[in-house]
Amino acid sequence: MPEIITSYVKLVPQRPTTMRFDGWRRETRQIMDNKSKQLKTEEIWVFHVIELDGNKVDLTYSVLSKKHKADLSPLIDSGQLFFRRVTITHYPRDYATEYTLALS
Numbered sequence: 891m892p893e894i895i896t897s898y899v900k901l902v903p904q905r906p907t908t909m910r911f912d913g914w915r916r917e918t919r920q921i922m923d924n925k926s927k928q929l930k931t932e933e934i935w936v937f938h939v940i941e942l943d944g945n946k947v948d949l950t951y952s953v954l955s956k957k958h959k960a961d962l963s964p965l966i967d968s969g970q971l972f973f974r975r976v977t978i979t980h981y982p983r984d985y986a987t988e989y990t991l992a993l994s
Contacts, residue, residue: 901980910941
């Protein structure tokens with residue numbers, strides 16, 4: 891099972907996590923840039939998680955990665971993301987992190 895920090899879902903590397911969302915929003919946040927060590931403003935996508943690995947929950951899943959947003963965007967636009975379960979697997983690779991998505 892993924893690690894849950896307070897009310898946020900944290901993906902475990904290379905372990906599929908299945909979630910169901912019922913809504914999302916954009917937020918602007920100040921974050922520390924890992925390379926420059928300077929604060930920068932980024933758009934974060936915040937999803938409300940109502941199911942996690944088959945269990946009913948009330949959690950948050952947030953996305954900063956531009957690649958991950960690009961994968962999620964067509965699913966949001968088509969509405970599929972909110973009617974089906976999505977399985978996300980996280981493959982961390984320094985600054986080239988990859989995500990895979992599968993709908994069920």
